[in-house]
Amino acid sequence: METKPLYLTDPYLREMQAEVLEVLPEGPNRWRARLDQxxxxxxxxxQPTDQGRLEWAGAGAKVYQVMLKEGDIWHYLETPEPPATGTMVQGAIDWNRRFQNMRVHTAGHLIDYALYRLGVSPKPLAPTKADHGKKSFVQYSGTVSPALDTAAVEAETNRLIAENLEFSWEFTSLEQLEKDAIYLQPGLPTGKPLRKLTLASIGSVADGGTILRSTGEVGAVKVTRIEEKEGADTVVWYQVQ
Ligand SMILES: [Zn+2]
Known part of the structure; x- marks a missing residue:
């Protein structure tokens, strides 16, 4: 049984009750647990891992890391005695950490949408990868001449925030996404439903991260640097403020 990813349908959900399906040892006072949701x-x-706590029958564990491995979601626990299989646990994420991650992740998408509105993405700049952790960037294959203007990208991104546009999402097939999306990143899984993320009046992309309901919640974005790597890739470094 696969773990139901509640964060994909409601990224604002902070707590859940779940059943323990499997527990494996990881080291002294460390375990990993698979849950039903x-x-x-x-x-x-x-996007960085969530952290938080699991509690059950007078005991508890710190969740220090969560990893997706071959379709299974594993919760890495720090506790002397883990919950047994079949135990019902209460889980709660560190919401401040998650909300910050959602702001940084959503901001990365806004840079994408800003480059789309500026007419330079997905061509000639094709989105390839991104990091929404402490050093956040979005990377594109390709370069433009003249080089992208940092202030112009920042202004267009913050314009999307000022417009306070709404995001919506739904599950659909790869075939439908090929028709609907502005671009599709390489390596999307086949044979399973994918999530289509739509920014109102702008367009859709494929995405499995946690996203804010509206662009206004991002606050403000600072584009710190735009780098051309080996004349082949363009990297937009940014921070949320
Ligand atoms: Zn994303």
Whole structure:
């Protein structure tokens, strides 16, 4: 049984009740547990792992990391005695950490949408990868001449924030996304539903991260540097403020 990813349908959910399906040892006082459902976002797609706590029958564990491995979501626990299989646990994420991750991740998408509105993405700049952790960037294959203007990209991104546009999402097929999306990143899984993320009046992309409901919640974005790597890639470094 796969873990139901509650964060994909409601990224604002902070707590859940779940059943323990499997527990494996990881080291002294360290374990990993698979649950039937979870609000914990596993590290991936450039977004850092959620952290938080699990509690059960007078005991508890710190969740220090969550990882997706071959379709299974594993919660890495720090506790002397882990919950047994079949135990019902209460889980809660560190919401401040998650909300900051959601702001940084959403801001990365806004830079994408800003470059789309400026007419330079997905061509000639094709989105390839991103990191939404402490050193956040979005990377594109390709360069433009004249080089992208840092202030112009920042202004267009913050314009999207000022417009306070709404995001919506739904599950759909790869075939439908090929028709609907502005671009598709390489390596999307086949044979399973994918999430289509739509920014009102702008367009859709494929995305499995946690996203804010509206662009206004991002606050403000600072584009710190635009780098041309080996004349082949363009990297936009940014921070949320
Ligand atoms: Zn994303």
């Amino acid at each position: 979870t609000v914990f976002y596993p590290m991936g797609g450039g």
